[in-house]
Amino acid sequence: MVRDVEGLPQLTNEEIKRYSRHLIMPEVGVDGQRRLKAGSVLCVGAGGLGSPAAMYLAAAGVGRIGIVDFDVVDYSNLQRQIIHGTSSIGKTKLQSAKERLADINPHIQIDTYETALSSENALELFAPYDVILDGTDNFPTRYLTNDACVLLGKPNAYGSIFRFEGQASVFAAKDGPCYRCLYPEPPPPGLVPSCAEGGVLGVLPGVIGVIQATETIKLITGIGEPLIGRFMIYDALRMKFRELKLRKDPDCPVCGKNPTVTKLIDYEEFCGLRPSVEAEAKAAVASSQAPSQTEISAVELKQRMDRGDALVIVDVREPNEYQINRIPGSQLIPLGEIPRRYAELDPEAEIVVQCKMGGRSAKAADYLRTVGFKRVLNLKGGILDWVDKVDPSQPKY
Protein backbone atom coordinates (compact mmCIF):
# COMPACT_ATOMS: atom_id res chain seq x y z
CA MET A 1 0.00 0.00 0.00
CA VAL A 2 3.00 2.28 0.34
CA ARG A 3 2.73 4.64 -2.58
CA ASP A 4 5.51 5.26 -5.08
CA VAL A 5 7.11 8.69 -4.86
CA GLU A 6 6.13 9.50 -8.44
CA GLY A 7 2.67 10.96 -8.50
CA LEU A 8 2.60 11.97 -4.84
CA PRO A 9 1.19 15.44 -4.18
CA GLN A 10 3.70 18.22 -3.52
CA LEU A 11 3.80 20.02 -0.20
CA THR A 12 2.93 23.71 -0.11
CA ASN A 13 5.25 26.15 1.66
CA GLU A 14 2.78 26.34 4.53
CA GLU A 15 2.75 22.59 4.87
CA ILE A 16 6.55 22.51 4.85
CA LYS A 17 6.57 24.92 7.79
CA ARG A 18 3.88 22.93 9.57
CA TYR A 19 5.48 19.51 9.19
CA SER A 20 9.09 20.64 9.59
CA ARG A 21 9.74 18.29 12.49
CA HIS A 22 8.69 15.35 10.32
CA LEU A 23 10.64 16.55 7.29
CA ILE A 24 13.96 16.82 9.08
CA MET A 25 13.79 13.18 10.22
CA PRO A 26 15.25 10.74 7.71
CA GLU A 27 12.56 8.19 8.65
CA VAL A 28 9.81 10.48 7.35
CA GLY A 29 11.34 13.21 5.21
CA VAL A 30 9.55 15.00 2.40
CA ASP A 31 8.60 11.74 0.67
CA GLY A 32 7.10 10.33 3.85
CA GLN A 33 5.10 13.48 4.43
CA ARG A 34 3.88 13.38 0.82
CA ARG A 35 2.74 9.80 1.43
CA LEU A 36 0.81 10.98 4.48
CA LYS A 37 -0.76 13.73 2.41
CA ALA A 38 -1.88 11.19 -0.18
CA GLY A 39 -2.96 8.76 2.53
CA SER A 40 -6.33 8.23 4.12
CA VAL A 41 -7.77 6.63 7.25
CA LEU A 42 -11.31 5.90 8.36
CA CYS A 43 -11.86 6.13 12.12
CA VAL A 44 -14.77 3.96 13.15
CA GLY A 45 -15.87 5.76 16.29
CA ALA A 46 -15.05 9.25 17.56
CA GLY A 47 -14.99 8.24 21.22
CA GLY A 48 -12.23 7.24 23.58
CA LEU A 49 -9.96 5.66 21.01
CA GLY A 50 -11.04 7.63 17.97
CA SER A 51 -10.56 10.98 19.70
CA PRO A 52 -6.82 10.96 20.32
CA ALA A 53 -6.18 8.92 17.18
CA ALA A 54 -7.97 11.33 14.87
CA MET A 55 -6.36 14.36 16.50
CA TYR A 56 -2.83 13.04 16.08
CA LEU A 57 -3.52 11.80 12.56
CA ALA A 58 -4.79 15.27 11.64
CA ALA A 59 -1.74 16.86 13.22
CA ALA A 60 0.48 14.46 11.29
CA GLY A 61 -1.04 15.55 8.01
CA VAL A 62 -2.89 12.44 6.87
CA GLY A 63 -4.61 13.92 3.84
CA ARG A 64 -8.04 12.42 4.30
CA ILE A 65 -9.64 11.40 7.58
CA GLY A 66 -13.10 9.87 7.66
CA ILE A 67 -15.09 9.41 10.86
CA VAL A 68 -18.09 7.17 11.44
CA ASP A 69 -20.17 7.92 14.54
CA PHE A 70 -23.84 8.47 15.27
CA ASP A 71 -23.59 9.51 18.90
CA VAL A 72 -24.08 12.84 20.68
CA VAL A 73 -21.53 14.32 23.12
CA ASP A 74 -22.50 13.64 26.75
CA TYR A 75 -20.94 14.77 30.05
CA SER A 76 -19.61 11.33 30.87
CA ASN A 77 -17.63 11.34 27.62
CA LEU A 78 -15.44 14.27 28.61
CA GLN A 79 -13.33 12.34 31.11
CA ARG A 80 -11.54 10.72 28.16
CA GLN A 81 -12.89 11.70 24.74
CA ILE A 82 -10.63 14.69 24.51
CA ILE A 83 -11.54 15.69 20.98
CA HIS A 84 -14.78 16.95 22.54
CA GLY A 85 -15.09 19.72 25.10
CA THR A 86 -17.70 21.13 27.46
CA SER A 87 -18.88 23.45 24.70
CA SER A 88 -19.57 20.39 22.54
CA ILE A 89 -22.16 18.87 24.87
CA GLY A 90 -25.31 18.17 22.92
CA LYS A 91 -23.55 18.42 19.55
CA THR A 92 -23.12 15.31 17.47
CA LYS A 93 -19.71 13.74 17.95
CA LEU A 94 -19.11 14.22 14.24
CA GLN A 95 -19.81 17.93 14.38
CA SER A 96 -17.61 18.34 17.43
CA ALA A 97 -14.80 16.21 15.97
CA LYS A 98 -14.86 17.94 12.62
CA GLU A 99 -14.55 21.37 14.22
CA ARG A 100 -11.64 20.29 16.39
CA LEU A 101 -9.78 18.54 13.59
CA ALA A 102 -10.27 21.44 11.18
CA ASP A 103 -8.71 23.69 13.81
CA ILE A 104 -5.75 21.36 14.31
CA ASN A 105 -5.11 21.14 10.59
CA PRO A 106 -7.08 23.05 7.96
CA HIS A 107 -5.12 21.43 5.11
CA ILE A 108 -6.73 18.00 5.39
CA GLN A 109 -10.05 16.65 4.16
CA ILE A 110 -12.43 15.48 6.88
CA ASP A 111 -15.31 13.22 5.86
CA THR A 112 -18.12 12.55 8.30
CA TYR A 113 -20.58 9.67 8.20
CA GLU A 114 -23.42 10.00 10.68
CA THR A 115 -24.53 6.42 10.63
CA ALA A 116 -24.07 3.17 12.44
CA LEU A 117 -21.66 0.90 10.66
CA SER A 118 -23.60 -2.06 9.28
CA SER A 119 -23.23 -4.98 6.91
CA GLU A 120 -25.17 -2.92 4.40
CA ASN A 121 -22.79 0.04 4.33
CA ALA A 122 -19.40 -1.14 5.60
CA LEU A 123 -17.82 -2.20 2.32
CA GLU A 124 -18.85 1.02 0.59
CA LEU A 125 -17.73 3.21 3.50
CA PHE A 126 -14.35 1.52 3.81
CA ALA A 127 -13.53 1.42 0.11
CA PRO A 128 -11.89 4.86 -0.39
CA TYR A 129 -9.53 4.58 2.62
CA ASP A 130 -6.05 3.07 3.00
CA VAL A 131 -6.34 2.09 6.65
CA ILE A 132 -9.32 1.45 8.91
CA LEU A 133 -8.89 2.43 12.57
CA ASP A 134 -11.17 0.39 14.78
CA GLY A 135 -12.26 2.56 17.70
CA THR A 136 -15.58 0.89 18.39
CA ASP A 137 -16.94 -0.38 21.66
CA ASN A 138 -18.87 -3.54 20.93
CA PHE A 139 -18.21 -7.00 19.58
CA PRO A 140 -20.61 -7.07 16.62
CA THR A 141 -18.96 -3.97 15.14
CA ARG A 142 -15.47 -5.27 15.79
CA TYR A 143 -16.21 -8.46 13.89
CA LEU A 144 -17.92 -6.48 11.14
CA THR A 145 -14.94 -4.14 10.81
CA ASN A 146 -12.54 -7.05 10.72
CA ASP A 147 -14.43 -9.01 8.11
CA ALA A 148 -14.93 -5.96 5.88
CA CYS A 149 -11.19 -5.19 6.09
CA VAL A 150 -10.27 -8.74 5.12
CA LEU A 151 -12.75 -8.80 2.25
CA LEU A 152 -11.44 -5.47 0.96
CA GLY A 153 -7.77 -6.17 1.66
CA LYS A 154 -7.37 -3.16 3.98
CA PRO A 155 -5.39 -3.24 7.23
CA ASN A 156 -7.24 -2.71 10.50
CA ALA A 157 -5.37 -0.66 13.13
CA TYR A 158 -7.04 -2.29 16.11
CA GLY A 159 -7.22 -1.13 19.69
CA SER A 160 -9.44 -1.98 22.61
CA ILE A 161 -9.60 -1.03 26.27
CA PHE A 162 -11.10 -2.19 29.52
CA ARG A 163 -10.65 -0.41 32.84
CA PHE A 164 -6.90 0.07 32.87
CA GLU A 165 -5.80 -2.51 30.30
CA GLY A 166 -5.48 -2.04 26.59
CA GLN A 167 -4.74 -4.17 23.56
CA ALA A 168 -3.44 -3.14 20.15
CA SER A 169 -2.50 -4.85 16.93
CA VAL A 170 -2.76 -4.55 13.17
CA PHE A 171 -5.19 -7.07 11.69
CA ALA A 172 -6.04 -7.98 8.14
CA ALA A 173 -2.71 -6.91 6.70
CA LYS A 174 -1.51 -8.94 3.75
CA ASP A 175 -0.16 -12.27 5.08
CA GLY A 176 -1.04 -11.21 8.61
CA PRO A 177 -3.68 -12.58 10.97
CA CYS A 178 -7.11 -11.10 11.27
CA TYR A 179 -9.21 -10.57 14.40
CA ARG A 180 -10.95 -13.89 13.91
CA CYS A 181 -7.60 -15.71 13.84
CA LEU A 182 -7.22 -14.58 17.44
CA TYR A 183 -10.85 -14.75 18.57
CA PRO A 184 -12.94 -17.00 16.31
CA GLU A 185 -15.92 -16.54 18.59
CA PRO A 186 -17.26 -13.57 20.51
CA PRO A 187 -18.10 -13.85 24.20
CA PRO A 188 -21.78 -14.28 25.01
CA PRO A 189 -23.49 -10.91 25.48
CA GLY A 190 -23.20 -9.52 28.97
CA LEU A 191 -20.08 -11.45 29.89
CA VAL A 192 -17.66 -8.56 29.34
CA PRO A 193 -18.96 -5.24 30.68
CA SER A 194 -18.89 -2.10 28.57
CA CYS A 195 -17.01 1.01 29.70
CA ALA A 196 -20.26 2.31 31.18
CA GLU A 197 -20.48 -0.76 33.37
CA GLY A 198 -16.81 -1.63 33.92
CA GLY A 199 -15.39 1.88 34.01
CA VAL A 200 -12.24 3.00 32.24
CA LEU A 201 -9.22 5.04 33.30
CA GLY A 202 -9.60 8.22 31.24
CA VAL A 203 -5.99 8.28 30.15
CA LEU A 204 -6.03 4.71 28.89
CA PRO A 205 -7.64 5.25 25.46
CA GLY A 206 -5.22 8.13 25.04
CA VAL A 207 -2.33 5.68 25.02
CA ILE A 208 -4.00 2.98 22.94
CA GLY A 209 -5.60 5.42 20.48
CA VAL A 210 -2.27 7.04 19.75
CA ILE A 211 -0.69 3.61 19.31
CA GLN A 212 -3.34 2.94 16.68
CA ALA A 213 -2.54 6.28 15.05
CA THR A 214 1.18 5.41 15.15
CA GLU A 215 0.51 2.13 13.39
CA THR A 216 -1.61 3.94 10.79
CA ILE A 217 1.24 6.33 10.04
CA LYS A 218 3.71 3.45 9.76
CA LEU A 219 1.44 1.56 7.38
CA ILE A 220 0.96 4.61 5.14
CA THR A 221 4.62 5.62 5.06
CA GLY A 222 6.09 2.13 5.15
CA ILE A 223 8.46 2.88 8.03
CA GLY A 224 9.21 0.87 11.16
CA GLU A 225 7.73 -2.51 12.10
CA PRO A 226 3.97 -2.52 12.40
CA LEU A 227 2.12 -4.70 14.91
CA ILE A 228 1.29 -7.30 12.27
CA GLY A 229 1.25 -10.71 13.93
CA ARG A 230 1.96 -9.01 17.25
CA PHE A 231 -0.56 -8.47 20.02
CA MET A 232 0.41 -5.71 22.36
CA ILE A 233 -1.09 -5.66 25.84
CA TYR A 234 -0.73 -2.66 28.10
CA ASP A 235 -1.38 -2.56 31.85
CA ALA A 236 -1.59 1.09 32.87
CA LEU A 237 -1.57 0.45 36.60
CA ARG A 238 1.59 -1.63 36.49
CA MET A 239 2.95 0.39 33.56
CA LYS A 240 3.88 -2.76 31.69
CA PHE A 241 3.75 -3.53 28.00
CA ARG A 242 3.73 -7.14 26.87
CA GLU A 243 3.78 -8.63 23.45
CA LEU A 244 2.23 -11.92 22.41
CA LYS A 245 2.71 -13.71 19.12
CA LEU A 246 -0.26 -13.82 16.80
CA ARG A 247 -0.42 -16.24 13.93
CA LYS A 248 -2.55 -16.27 10.84
CA ASP A 249 -4.86 -19.23 11.22
CA PRO A 250 -4.87 -21.27 7.99
CA ASP A 251 -8.39 -22.43 8.92
CA CYS A 252 -9.71 -18.95 9.64
CA PRO A 253 -13.21 -18.70 8.15
CA VAL A 254 -12.53 -15.22 6.80
CA CYS A 255 -8.85 -14.94 5.93
CA GLY A 256 -7.77 -18.59 5.81
CA LYS A 257 -7.00 -20.82 2.84
CA ASN A 258 -10.64 -21.91 2.39
CA PRO A 259 -12.75 -19.01 3.63
CA THR A 260 -16.37 -19.77 4.40
CA VAL A 261 -17.26 -16.15 5.12
CA THR A 262 -17.14 -14.41 1.76
CA LYS A 263 -19.60 -11.68 2.49
CA LEU A 264 -20.68 -9.70 5.53
CA ILE A 265 -23.09 -11.48 7.85
CA ASP A 266 -25.56 -10.53 10.57
CA TYR A 267 -23.07 -9.67 13.35
CA GLU A 268 -25.67 -9.08 16.06
CA GLU A 269 -26.83 -12.63 15.53
CA PHE A 270 -23.24 -13.89 15.43
CA CYS A 271 -22.64 -12.27 18.81
CA GLY A 272 -25.83 -13.69 20.26
CA LEU A 273 -27.56 -10.35 20.55
CA ARG A 274 -30.34 -11.23 18.22
CA PRO A 275 -31.37 -14.88 18.40
CA SER A 276 -31.63 -16.68 15.08
CA VAL A 277 -35.08 -17.46 13.73
CA GLU A 278 -34.92 -21.07 15.01
CA ALA A 279 -33.80 -19.99 18.45
CA GLU A 280 -36.60 -17.46 18.65
CA ALA A 281 -39.13 -20.09 17.65
CA LYS A 282 -37.78 -22.46 20.29
CA ALA A 283 -37.93 -19.75 22.92
CA ALA A 284 -41.51 -18.90 21.97
CA VAL A 285 -42.53 -22.53 22.38
CA ALA A 286 -40.68 -22.83 25.68
CA SER A 287 -42.21 -19.69 27.12
CA SER A 288 -45.72 -20.66 26.08
CA GLN A 289 -45.24 -23.97 27.85
CA ALA A 290 -43.85 -22.58 31.08
CA PRO A 291 -44.64 -18.93 31.46
CA SER A 292 -42.47 -17.32 34.10
CA GLN A 293 -41.46 -13.76 34.54
CA THR A 294 -37.72 -13.16 34.54
CA GLU A 295 -37.67 -9.36 34.62
CA ILE A 296 -39.26 -6.60 36.63
CA SER A 297 -39.39 -2.91 35.81
CA ALA A 298 -38.42 -0.15 38.25
CA VAL A 299 -41.99 1.11 38.49
CA GLU A 300 -43.34 -2.37 39.12
CA LEU A 301 -40.72 -2.98 41.79
CA LYS A 302 -41.69 0.21 43.61
CA GLN A 303 -45.36 -0.75 43.46
CA ARG A 304 -44.64 -4.16 44.95
CA MET A 305 -42.41 -2.69 47.66
CA ASP A 306 -45.14 -0.18 48.59
CA ARG A 307 -47.61 -3.03 48.78
CA GLY A 308 -45.39 -4.71 51.34
CA ASP A 309 -44.39 -7.70 49.20
CA ALA A 310 -41.53 -9.71 50.73
CA LEU A 311 -38.78 -9.13 48.21
CA VAL A 312 -35.04 -9.54 48.67
CA ILE A 313 -33.17 -6.97 46.58
CA VAL A 314 -29.62 -7.99 45.74
CA ASP A 315 -27.34 -5.31 44.29
CA VAL A 316 -24.49 -6.96 42.36
CA ARG A 317 -22.42 -3.84 41.71
CA GLU A 318 -19.06 -2.98 43.28
CA PRO A 319 -18.82 -1.29 46.71
CA ASN A 320 -17.73 2.05 45.23
CA GLU A 321 -20.86 2.11 43.06
CA TYR A 322 -23.04 1.25 46.06
CA GLN A 323 -21.66 4.41 47.65
CA ILE A 324 -23.04 6.56 44.82
CA ASN A 325 -26.63 5.39 44.88
CA ARG A 326 -28.68 2.42 45.98
CA ILE A 327 -32.20 1.08 46.30
CA PRO A 328 -33.27 1.32 49.93
CA GLY A 329 -33.27 -2.06 51.63
CA SER A 330 -30.97 -3.66 49.05
CA GLN A 331 -28.04 -5.82 50.06
CA LEU A 332 -24.74 -5.75 48.22
CA ILE A 333 -23.14 -8.91 46.85
CA PRO A 334 -20.76 -7.94 44.04
CA LEU A 335 -21.17 -10.09 40.93
CA GLY A 336 -17.82 -11.84 41.29
CA GLU A 337 -18.74 -12.94 44.81
CA ILE A 338 -22.12 -14.44 43.94
CA PRO A 339 -20.77 -17.98 43.33
CA ARG A 340 -19.20 -17.94 46.78
CA ARG A 341 -21.93 -16.13 48.68
CA TYR A 342 -25.28 -17.13 47.21
CA ALA A 343 -25.80 -19.37 50.25
CA GLU A 344 -26.43 -16.15 52.19
CA LEU A 345 -29.71 -15.89 50.30
CA ASP A 346 -32.88 -17.84 51.05
CA PRO A 347 -33.62 -20.09 48.04
CA GLU A 348 -37.36 -19.86 48.78
CA ALA A 349 -37.37 -16.06 48.76
CA GLU A 350 -38.37 -13.94 45.82
CA ILE A 351 -35.17 -12.21 44.74
CA VAL A 352 -34.74 -9.11 42.64
CA VAL A 353 -31.24 -8.75 41.24
CA GLN A 354 -30.04 -5.29 40.29
CA CYS A 355 -26.97 -3.58 38.88
CA LYS A 356 -26.31 -0.29 37.10
CA MET A 357 -28.06 -0.91 33.81
CA GLY A 358 -29.30 -4.49 33.88
CA GLY A 359 -26.43 -6.35 32.23
CA ARG A 360 -24.52 -7.72 35.20
CA SER A 361 -27.71 -8.44 37.11
CA ALA A 362 -28.99 -10.50 34.18
CA LYS A 363 -25.90 -12.69 34.48
CA ALA A 364 -26.31 -12.94 38.24
CA ALA A 365 -29.97 -13.88 37.82
CA ASP A 366 -29.07 -16.62 35.33
CA TYR A 367 -26.46 -17.96 37.72
CA LEU A 368 -28.85 -18.01 40.67
CA ARG A 369 -31.39 -19.93 38.60
CA THR A 370 -28.78 -22.56 37.74
CA VAL A 371 -28.04 -23.14 41.43
CA GLY A 372 -31.67 -23.69 42.30
CA PHE A 373 -33.26 -20.32 43.00
CA LYS A 374 -36.78 -20.53 41.62
CA ARG A 375 -38.00 -16.96 41.91
CA VAL A 376 -35.41 -14.58 40.52
CA LEU A 377 -36.21 -11.34 38.74
CA ASN A 378 -33.79 -9.06 36.96
CA LEU A 379 -34.37 -5.32 37.42
CA LYS A 380 -34.68 -4.10 33.85
CA GLY A 381 -32.63 -0.99 33.22
CA GLY A 382 -30.92 -1.28 36.59
CA ILE A 383 -30.57 1.49 39.11
CA LEU A 384 -30.32 4.10 36.37
CA ASP A 385 -33.89 3.35 35.40
CA TRP A 386 -34.88 3.36 39.09
CA VAL A 387 -33.42 6.86 39.47
CA ASP A 388 -35.13 8.04 36.28
CA LYS A 389 -38.56 6.63 37.03
CA VAL A 390 -38.84 6.21 40.79
CA ASP A 391 -36.32 8.31 42.72
CA PRO A 392 -34.76 11.22 40.79
CA SER A 393 -33.34 12.59 44.03
CA GLN A 394 -30.45 10.12 43.72
CA PRO A 395 -27.50 10.86 41.44
CA LYS A 396 -26.85 9.01 38.20
CA TYR A 397 -23.40 8.07 37.02
Place this chain on the structure above:
Amino acid sequence: MATKILIPTPLRPYTDKQEAVEASGATIGELLADLTTKYSGLKAHLYNEQGKLRSFVNIYINDEDIRYLQKDQTPVGEADTVSIIPSVAGGV
Protein backbone atom coordinates in the same frame (compact mmCIF):
# COMPACT_ATOMS: atom_id res chain seq x y z
CA MET B 1 5.14 -27.78 41.01
CA ALA B 2 3.47 -24.41 40.90
CA THR B 3 3.20 -22.20 37.83
CA LYS B 4 2.21 -18.56 37.71
CA ILE B 5 -0.98 -17.70 35.85
CA LEU B 6 -1.71 -14.09 34.93
CA ILE B 7 -5.38 -13.22 35.32
CA PRO B 8 -6.88 -10.57 33.05
CA THR B 9 -8.94 -7.75 34.53
CA PRO B 10 -12.39 -9.03 33.53
CA LEU B 11 -11.73 -12.30 35.38
CA ARG B 12 -10.21 -10.86 38.56
CA PRO B 13 -13.57 -10.66 40.34
CA TYR B 14 -13.42 -14.47 40.36
CA THR B 15 -9.89 -14.76 41.79
CA ASP B 16 -10.39 -12.51 44.82
CA LYS B 17 -9.15 -9.61 42.70
CA GLN B 18 -5.66 -11.11 42.33
CA GLU B 19 -3.86 -10.39 39.07
CA ALA B 20 -1.65 -13.46 39.32
CA VAL B 21 -2.30 -16.78 40.99
CA GLU B 22 -0.44 -20.07 41.22
CA ALA B 23 -1.72 -23.45 40.20
CA SER B 24 -0.22 -26.91 39.66
CA GLY B 25 -0.11 -29.09 36.63
CA ALA B 26 2.30 -30.69 34.19
CA THR B 27 0.26 -29.62 31.18
CA ILE B 28 -1.94 -26.63 30.39
CA GLY B 29 -5.02 -28.84 30.76
CA GLU B 30 -4.02 -29.96 34.25
CA LEU B 31 -3.00 -26.45 35.22
CA LEU B 32 -6.32 -24.91 34.23
CA ALA B 33 -8.25 -27.73 35.88
CA ASP B 34 -6.40 -26.94 39.09
CA LEU B 35 -7.06 -23.24 38.62
CA THR B 36 -10.81 -23.71 38.13
CA THR B 37 -10.94 -26.02 41.14
CA LYS B 38 -9.31 -23.37 43.30
CA TYR B 39 -11.44 -20.57 41.82
CA SER B 40 -14.70 -22.13 40.76
CA GLY B 41 -16.20 -18.84 39.54
CA LEU B 42 -13.74 -18.99 36.65
CA LYS B 43 -14.99 -22.27 35.30
CA ALA B 44 -18.01 -20.97 33.41
CA HIS B 45 -15.93 -18.18 31.90
CA LEU B 46 -13.18 -20.45 30.63
CA TYR B 47 -15.10 -23.60 29.70
CA ASN B 48 -18.37 -24.23 27.90
CA GLU B 49 -20.92 -26.86 28.91
CA GLN B 50 -19.07 -29.50 26.91
CA GLY B 51 -15.94 -28.85 28.93
CA LYS B 52 -14.08 -27.26 26.05
CA LEU B 53 -12.06 -24.09 26.40
CA ARG B 54 -14.08 -21.18 25.09
CA SER B 55 -12.67 -19.66 21.94
CA PHE B 56 -12.95 -16.03 23.01
CA VAL B 57 -10.39 -16.80 25.66
CA ASN B 58 -6.86 -17.47 24.54
CA ILE B 59 -4.24 -19.16 26.64
CA TYR B 60 -0.62 -18.21 26.15
CA ILE B 61 2.42 -19.88 27.59
CA ASN B 62 5.02 -17.13 27.74
CA ASP B 63 4.36 -15.39 24.40
CA GLU B 64 3.03 -18.35 22.41
CA ASP B 65 -0.62 -19.26 21.85
CA ILE B 66 -1.23 -22.86 22.99
CA ARG B 67 -3.37 -23.46 19.91
CA TYR B 68 -0.14 -23.50 17.91
CA LEU B 69 1.70 -25.68 20.41
CA GLN B 70 0.06 -28.78 21.82
CA LYS B 71 -3.14 -27.08 23.02
CA ASP B 72 -4.10 -28.37 26.44
CA GLN B 73 -1.39 -31.04 26.22
CA THR B 74 1.25 -28.33 26.09
CA PRO B 75 3.77 -29.06 28.84
CA VAL B 76 4.20 -26.42 31.51
CA GLY B 77 7.23 -25.77 33.70
CA GLU B 78 7.73 -23.72 36.88
CA ALA B 79 9.59 -21.01 35.01
CA ASP B 80 6.80 -20.51 32.49
CA THR B 81 4.19 -17.81 32.76
CA VAL B 82 0.74 -18.70 31.56
CA SER B 83 -1.59 -15.86 30.55
CA ILE B 84 -5.31 -15.87 30.00
CA ILE B 85 -6.17 -13.33 27.31
CA PRO B 86 -9.87 -12.70 26.83
CA SER B 87 -11.35 -10.55 24.12
CA VAL B 88 -12.53 -7.12 25.20
CA ALA B 89 -14.38 -4.67 23.04
CA GLY B 90 -14.27 -1.35 24.89
CA GLY B 91 -13.27 1.63 22.82
CA VAL B 92 -15.55 4.45 23.66
